[in-house]
Amino acid sequence: MSMRAGNVRPQCCRCLNLQENGDILLCSESPTAKLRNKTPDPDTKTEVVPSSSPDKTQLSFLTPSSCNRSQMASVSADIAAASSFLFFSSRAAPKPFRCLGTVLFHPNQSRPHGKLRSFSSRTTSPPRKVAALDSRRSRAFTVSATATAAPQNDESDVLTKIPPDNRIPATIITGFLGSGKTTLLNHILTADHGKRIAVIENEYGEIDIDGSLVAAKAAGAEDIIMLNNGCLCCTVRGDLVRMIADLVARKKGKFDHIVIETTGLANPAPIIQTFYAEDQVFNDVKLDGVVTLVDAKHANFHLDEVKPKGVVNEAVEQIAYADRIIVNKTDLVGDPEIASLVKRIRGINRMAHMKQTKYGKVDLDYVLGIGGFDLERIESAVNAGEAKESHDHDHEHDHGHNHDHGHHDHDHEHDHDHEHHDHHAHDHTHDPGVSSVSIVCEGTLDLEKANIWLGTLLLERSEDIYRMKGLLSVQGMNERFVFQRVRKIQLSGVHDIFQGSPDRLWGADEQRLNKIVFIGKNLDAQELEKGFKACLI
Numbered sequence: 001m002s003m004r005a006g007n008v009r010p011q012c013c014r015c016l017n018l019q020e021n022g023d024i025l026l027c028s029e030s031p032t033a034k035l036r037n038k039t040p041d042p043d044t045k046t047e048v049v050p051s052s053s054p055d056k057t058q059l060s061f062l063t064p065s066s067c068n069r070s071q072m073a074s075v076s077a078d079i080a081a082a083s084s085f086l087f088f089s090s091r092a093a094p095k096p097f098r099c100l101g102t103v104l105f106h107p108n109q110s111r112p113h114g115k116l117r118s119f120s121s122r123t124t125s126p127p128r129k130v131a132a133l134d135s136r137r138s139r140a141f142t143v144s145a146t147a148t149a150a151p152q153n154d155e156s157d158v159l160t161k162i163p164p165d166n167r168i169p170a171t172i173i174t175g176f177l178g179s180g181k182t183t184l185l186n187h188i189l190t191a192d193h194g195k196r197i198a199v200i201e202n203e204y205g206e207i208d209i210d211g212s213l214v215a216a217k218a219a220g221a222e223d224i225i226m227l228n229n230g231c232l233c234c235t236v237r238g239d240l241v242r243m244i245a246d247l248v249a250r251k252k253g254k255f256d257h258i259v260i261e262t263t264g265l266a267n268p269a270p271i272i273q274t275f276y277a278e279d280q281v282f283n284d285v286k287l288d289g290v291v292t293l294v295d296a297k298h299a300n301f302h303l304d305e306v307k308p309k310g311v312v313n314e315a316v317e318q319i320a321y322a323d324r325i326i327v328n329k330t331d332l333v334g335d336p337e338i339a340s341l342v343k344r345i346r347g348i349n350r351m352a353h354m355k356q357t358k359y360g361k362v363d364l365d366y367v368l369g370i371g372g373f374d375l376e377r378i379e380s381a382v383n384a385g386e387a388k389e390s391h392d393h394d395h396e397h398d399h400g401h402n403h404d405h406g407h408h409d410h411d412h413e414h415d416h417d418h419e420h421h422d423h424h425a426h427d428h429t430h431d432p433g434v435s436s437v438s439i440v441c442e443g444t445l446d447l448e449k450a451n452i453w454l455g456t457l458l459l460e461r462s463e464d465i466y467r468m469k470g471l472l473s474v475q476g477m478n479e480r481f482v483f484q485r486v487r488k489i490q491l492s493g494v495h496d497i498f499q500g501s502p503d504r505l506w507g508a509d510e511q512r513l514n515k516i517v518f519i520g521k522n523l524d525a526q527e528l529e530k531g532f533k534a535c536l537i
């Protein structure tokens with residue numbers, strides 16, 4: 001793939017070809033082009049174009065030139081790396097619906113003259129047929145828009161109203177063995193918050209020790225379900241789906257929140273994807289957030305552990321996917337150790353909010369109702385790295401304004417000569433491990449360039465980028481544009497959940513700052529920053 005950030009109009013990129021109007025069409029030489037007139041799936045009104053590109057994920061672009069400004073829509077999309085089809089699917093629906101395809105930023109989308117196009121490719125054998133697009137995956141996306149959206153009709157390509165989301169929120173509590181997950185759970189269950197909570201407890205092994213610990217203390221729980229024949233992230237994901245479905249079927253209306261405690265060895269990524277990929281879960285339950293406990297005394301040891309090639313370090317992954325990080329057991333170590341651990345954690349995950357505790361004592365609203373996957377709350381995540389960390393019970397504690405960026409320590413006053421003022425920059429180290437990179441800079445984004453840059457990045461780095469959130473100033477938009485992307489891995493390959501939406505209006509005197517945070521492997525801060533800045537006007 002020769003397309004680079006800033007290369008605005010690539011003529012041909014295997015099967016992609018950016019047209020004058022900004023849309024990308026299939027290159028006529030591409031073998032994919034020959035297949036593009038396949039019969040659409042009648043049920044999902046899907047344009048299906050199998051892609052033959054052997055080694056890429058997919059890419060889709062929609063630019064203002066093809067959009068009607070009056071309907072500010074946003075589309076959540078799935079980049080199915082191993083999916084064989086190039087298509088867009090949508091339908092007006094009263095509930096959040098999902099569509100396959102990747103549409104990155106397209107603030108003005110209404111009924112484009114064409115269809116939204118997305119590109120996917122597979123890493124294995126060529127596609128079989130349209131039926132391979134199952135309805136489960138097609139529900140992995142939501143389409144939403146600002147309240148200023150025009151009314152919809154049945155023919156609409158996108159839904160332009162954010163549907164009310166009355167689904168039951170679910171919180172995943174994760175953290176390495178002995179970090180304090182059950183202690184936190186007991187704190188949640190015994191605290192006075194008025195919420196009716198159902199608990200799903202995953203214990204690895206035959207005997208549900210944690211279950212009895214929780215059950216003994218937790219008269220407050222509506223239901224405690226044990227999953228103790230394997231680890232949630234591997235063998236018992238199907239059980240999790242069935243249990244959630246059963247819980248909802250039996251007790252819907254009788255509880256307000258689901259809390260899932262994973263085993264200490266769980267990788268949260270597959271558990272997160274359960275909430276997007278499975279019908280039975282997606283329809284009734286939404287993921288509220290991932291809360292990760294970190295054992296202040298032993299965390300470094302687990303984080304240091306070198307795993308065989310291809311095996312993830314669970315302790316790192318648990319931190320990388322967190323929306324909230326609780327550095328627990330601070331009574332067992334001194335301040336310098338805590339400060340250094342906090343800095344290390346920040347290096348892995350700049351988006352999560354972090355607190356230090358003893359015995360998991362945090363305010364309940366710190367762990368429940370956090371909206372870690374809501375577009376509306378993205379600002380809080382992109383600003384999280386700026387915030388000071390706080391000690392037990394919200395007691396503020398200043399660790400120095402060093403942004404705790406681990407391997408990407410910042411030089412705040414760096415690069416002032418650049419034509420766009422940087423509020424935030426990085427040292428330019430390439431980190432082979434899991435790390436965070438954040439870019440904050442003033443300026444206005446050229447939507448087309450941004451789409452190309454981001455699309456290319458995800459195309460090339462789909463597996464490496466775990467999570468990404470951003471708040472952008474886009475040319476021609478009076479609103480801020482917020483987006484997020486979550487990676488999910490399935491047997492069939494790497495998939496993306498990509499959501500974007502216009503947010504509130506920029507204030508008249510407000511500085512139009514772009515903020516974007518990446519969490520992932522092998523991130524090169526310099527390259528990301530350069531690529532992003534090349535999209536500024």
Ligand SMILES: Nc1nc2c(ncn2[C@@H]2O[C@H](COP(=O)(O)OP(=O)(O)OP(=O)(O)O)[C@@H](O)[C@H]2O)c(=O)[nH]1
Pocket residue numbers: 175176177178179180181182183184210263264293328329330331332357358359360
């Ligand atoms: N000193 C100290 N001990 C703690 C703290 N929090 C929890 N513990 C103790 O640490 C031990 C492990 O806590 P759990 O809550 O069971 O940890 P867990 O993460 O659920 O453990 P696993 O289920 O084995 O992964 C228990 O004996 C807790 O009482 C703390 O802040 N300080």
